[in-house]
Amino acid sequence: EDKVVQSPLSLVVHEGDTVTLNCSYEVTNFRSLLWYKQEKKAPTFLFMLTSSGIEKKSGRLSSILDKKELFSILNITATQTGDSAIYLCAVSGWGSQGNLIFGKGTKLSVKP
């Protein structure tokens, strides 16, 4: 059965800290792994990863995929209070008709 496990489930840090969020997965015919940030409304797309070892970077956020060990990490450096959100990891497989399997998310709280 396809599944996604995120850790930790919640995390409290102070502004300026660096955090690493983890996502491990099992999926048939892996297609892609996606990271989303969800505050109060829509999940906002952050990254899509399809190849191992290639880091994707956007400002203070970066992510990398390890297809051999079946996991991905999302790094946030110099955290700010605006980074407080739930970070969702999702995977899809070829032939799954676009079905995204979501993890339970990591709730990040950044204190001033």
Added chain:
Amino acid sequence: DTEVTQTPKHLVMGMTNKKSLKCEQHMGHRAMYWYKQKAKKPPELMFVYSYEKLSINESVPSRFSPECPNSSLLNLHLHALQPEDSALYLCASSQDLIRSNQPQHFGDGTRLSIL
């Protein structure tokens, strides 16, 4: 604001009412999705449309009826809902299901409360 627009943002309805949720995108995407999200849970897929045809129905009760009148619009018709159907309903779209590997983009959702 996202490029996927959902209306209404909030909806309160009784168990005997009939209402519809609407979703619109103008990115030329040919795959559209409905998700249900309960509090403190991840989104759960309900329906997938590909080129205006229903591709996936994840065993959703018939009181939820999707409709895709054209490539830009996706509706979710609601009838005789139960209190446990109260949730955030998210619409998403992506370029294509088969040929391209592109991310899904979500709307802001409709927060539905059933009295």
